[in-house]
Amino acid sequence: MNFWNDPLKVAADWLMGVFAGWGMNETAANLLVAFLGVLLLITILMVIDIFLVWIERKVVSRFQDRIGPNRVGPFGLIQPFADIVKLMIKEDTTPNGADKVVYNLAPILSMMSVLILWAVVPLAPVMLGVDLNAGILFIIAAGSIGTLSIIMGGWSSNNKFSVIGAFRQVAVMVSFEIPMLATLLIPTIFAGSMGMNAIIQSQNIWYVFLSPLAALIFMIAAIAELGRAPFDLAEGESELVSGYNIEYSGMKFGMFYAGELLHAFTFGGFWSIFFFGGYRFFGLEQISPAFGILIILFKAMIGYWVIMWVKYTMMRIRIDQMLSFNWKFLTPVAFVLVMVTALMNALLSSASSWLYIAGMILSNIIVAWVALEIVRSTAKQERKKVEGVKVVAEAHH
Amino acid sequence: MNEWLYVGLFFIVGLIIPVGAIAVGWLFGPKKPNPIKQETYECGIEPVGEGWVQFKAQYYIFALVFLVFDVETVFLFPWAVKLGQMGLFAVAEGIVFILILIAGLVYTWRKGMLEWA
Amino acid sequence: MTGEQIFFLIVGAVTLLSALMVVTSRDLVHAALWLVATLFGVAIVYAFLNAGFLAVVQVVVYIGAIAILFIFAVMLTRRQAADTGAAMNANWWVGALVAVVSFLGLASMLSKWSGFSKMATAMPSGFDAVGQLGGALTSADGYVLPFEVASVLLLAALVGAVYLAFNKK
Numbered sequence: 001m002n003f004w005n006d007p008l009k010v011a012a013d014w015l016m017g018v019f020a021g022w023g024m025n026e027t028a029a030n031l032l033v034a035f036l037g038v039l040l041l042i043t044i045l046m047v048i049d050i051f052l053v054w055i056e057r058k059v060v061s062r063f064q065d066r067i068g069p070n071r072v073g074p075f076g077l078i079q080p081f082a083d084i085v086k087l088m089i090k091e092d093t094t095p096n097g098a099d100k101v102v103y104n105l106a107p108i109l110s111m112m113s114v115l116i117l118w119a120v121v122p123l124a125p126v127m128l129g130v131d132l133n134a135g136i137l138f139i140i141a142a143g144s145i146g147t148l149s150i151i152m153g154g155w156s157s158n159n160k161f162s163v164i165g166a167f168r169q170v171a172v173m174v175s176f177e178i179p180m181l182a183t184l185l186i187p188t189i190f191a192g193s194m195g196m197n198a199i200i201q202s203q204n205i206w207y208v209f210l211s212p213l214a215a216l217i218f219m220i221a222a223i224a225e226l227g228r229a230p231f232d233l234a235e236g237e238s239e240l241v242s243g244y245n246i247e248y249s250g251m252k253f254g255m256f257y258a259g260e261l262l263h264a265f266t267f268g269g270f271w272s273i274f275f276f277g278g279y280r281f282f283g284l285e286q287i288s289p290a291f292g293i294l295i296i297l298f299k300a301m302i303g304y305w306v307i308m309w310v311k312y313t314m315m316r317i318r319i320d321q322m323l324s325f326n327w328k329f330l331t332p333v334a335f336v337l338v339m340v341t342a343l344m345n346a347l348l349s350s351a352s353s354w355l356y357i358a359g360m361i362l363s364n365i366i367v368a369w370v371a372l373e374i375v376r377s378t379a380k381q382e383r384k385k386v387e388g389v390k391v392v393a394e395a396h397h
Numbered sequence: 398m399n400e401w402l403y404v405g406l407f408f409i410v411g412l413i414i415p416v417g418a419i420a421v422g423w424l425f426g427p428k429k430p431n432p433i434k435q436e437t438y439e440c441g442i443e444p445v446g447e448g449w450v451q452f453k454a455q456y457y458i459f460a461l462v463f464l465v466f467d468v469e470t471v472f473l474f475p476w477a478v479k480l481g482q483m484g485l486f487a488v489a490e491g492i493v494f495i496l497i498l499i500a501g502l503v504y505t506w507r508k509g510m511l512e513w514a
Numbered sequence: 515m516t517g518e519q520i521f522f523l524i525v526g527a528v529t530l531l532s533a534l535m536v537v538t539s540r541d542l543v544h545a546a547l548w549l550v551a552t553l554f555g556v557a558i559v560y561a562f563l564n565a566g567f568l569a570v571v572q573v574v575v576y577i578g579a580i581a582i583l584f585i586f587a588v589m590l591t592r593r594q595a596a597d598t599g600a601a602m603n604a605n606w607w608v609g610a611l612v613a614v615v616s617f618l619g620l621a622s623m624l625s626k627w628s629g630f631s632k633m634a635t636a637m638p639s640g641f642d643a644v645g646q647l648g649g650a651l652t653s654a655d656g657y658v659l660p661f662e663v664a665s666v667l668l669l670a671a672l673v674g675a676v677y678l679a680f681n682k683k
Binding site for chain 1: 432441488
Binding site for chain 3: 399400401404440452455456458460461462463464465467468469472474475476477478479480482483486487490491493494497498500501504505506508510
């Protein structure tokens, strides 16, 4: 029954025995086992990634009142494999004047920046990945590499559209990193740790109930970080055609595309880790790690669905609107929320848990309400100004 | 063993997978370049000038503001980790820290540097 | 030589090589990308020293923010503005002499240092480095004042940058 409780350790011990039998020393065998484990995890992720293509296409078609892929295989399930074959046999073109090394490095770095995120994702109580004590910042650091890959791809293509797209994308990504970092301070304050596992373990109450506003801001910042609608001005099909990856074809484009989908799914997972208890669900994860994995994947899928839901509902905004929204609204609100949460946390530290939850929710509602009131009154003034101009203009006619 | 070793393994595998995928694509795909195919794509119009277009200075300003806030928030993480054990004094410290930075944001805003004019 | 030493030598060599490429490459964007490689090498060294928090901060701040800032600054110019003149002027030998002398000075100083032959004491298991840092930054007998002064410094940097950009407009 040991295998049922901790399959990873059993398998690893067995492999260690095999390698030791081949006369390997312990360090090398340990490294090799870890390498194989990482390879297995990433291969499974790539398979999930393939089906994400199908899920995304099915969901968008439902949103748009279509059926979506349904010809290849049952429910069109084989469609993504057909897509992959197509990507593989496409010609891989390099535009004139492209910076070849940087051009080829960009899609690789883009995919890598997403795959390394899974190093810190705890899948089950016994499968913690690497439990870094700076886990939250590791996500942001991996995101920095993703940002860099976009600027590399856009710049090296020697194409005006791609450079403009890359610049917009990077402006969005760096701007929304601030509210994201600020909201990540809130789970850190509650858990007293930056490690993913510690954050999950301390969520006897899901943090979304303690700080719904932080969960919301994190989601908005994550959508912007992913460059999805309404923040997909870097793609801007009607003006930039495709954005930073316009010159890429074949498998290189495939890497950007697959990276984007897996990135969205991964951020669904992070959303669930920080605010929805990660692999925990009423003690079900204690029965077997398999349940833990299923729970976190299910929660990640729900987060991914929310991201898709927003994407196919909202329209694109302009860059000035995007930057104003971030710097004049989201960033101040996020920092005020951090201050209020820190204060409430200290004041209510000795209170009973119901009082604590009630105080936290109440402070969140007040912050959100005040912020919206300020926006509403500012908007009213702006509208008055515009209307005043209109009246003058009409009087002239 | 150093936990970063395992993170390093993720970096290595994370490099191998896309490199392998692109190599497979390179292996199976046709290779028939011609000058028209290799032109940069501008919706069928022949490209004029080079891809390096000049950018608004505004991008730079936003990157500067971002840099300052990025460093600040990174400073706040150790503070947040220890907050539960330190009591009101530490909270007050953090609030003062954030308020000083928000003053910077307000200054930038008042000077009109947050406008995309 | 242990595996650790070999690994450290490789990382150090790559870091130094990319640092050299930063100052010698003609293309400014290439120089910025080589700088990223250098800074990443430094981050690996931090991780190697069990300073995980610093390693991550290095990547977040230097690669995620400062390198992006450099690339934005380069892209504000036009390609024609790129420098095509000689990379060195007539005084190159003075600079080289200063560099060699200071390197020799540092080397002679460090050669007497006893730290090279010592091994670092192992970290106690479960050592919470970030928590220790947080405690040092927040406790009254720790580094509260530098912590607050850092925020004032950042404010000054922001105000200065905005002022300069504003005047140019």
